[in-house]
Amino acid sequence: AQRVTQPEKLLSVFKGAPVELKCNYSYSGSPELFWYVQYSRQRLQLLLRHISRESIKGFTADLNKGETSFHLKKPFAQEEDSAMYYCALSSGGYNKLIFGAGTRLAVHP
Amino acid sequence: EAEVAQSPRYKITEKSQAVAFWCDPISGHATLYWYRQILGQGPELLVQFQDESVVDDSQLPKDRFSAERLKGVDSTLKIQPAELGDSAMYLCASSHYRDPYEQYFGPGTRLTVT
Secondary structure (H helix, E strand, O other): EEEEEEOOOOEEEEEEOEEOOOEEOOOOOOOEEEEEEEEOOOEEEEEHHHHHHHHOOOOOEEEEOOOOOOOEOOOOOOHHHOOOEEEEEEOOOEEEEEEOOEEEEEEOO | OOOEEEEEEEEEEEEOEEEEEEOOOOOOOOEEEEEEOOOOOOOEEEEEEEEOOOOOOOOOOOOOOOOOOOOOOOEEEEOOOHHHOOOOEEEEEEEOOOOOOOOOOOOEEEEOOO
């Protein structure tokens, strides 16, 4: 079965510390993976996708097929990074997204 | 900037009553999605439309839920009768055919069934 697991419900760090939000997936095919973010009082929005291999707001994520992981990383956290982060997997012919349960990132001053 | 609109934002209803949610996607977005998000979980796709056609409703509880997008623009999701377990956030999203993975989400409707 296709599944996305985000093992941490809450990740709390201080400003300037490195951040790694974990995401593991199970999928029998060739996966496409995404990170979506929801800032306080804002809508859920796409942050980045693995296929573009780009850095957005200082965040990067590398797809590791051997470990079936797609962890989100940032070397120096900022207070404005505080948000809910969801890892998502594309499944099926109609681009269906399967979301993980999310990790709340809290960056303290 | 164009946004997905949803109404109502909040709905409280008694169990066994009918409830309906409305969504207006971004103009030009052919694909429309309805998700349910239970507290502490990620969004779960209920139904996906391509224009006016349903392309995925595998997780829609069809005995009580229905969805339509008659003219391929706005959409309505209905629950009849509502059950206590239906309490959740109902999110609508839309995407353009050129980039189906960038889904634009609405603010959601928070449903409480008492």
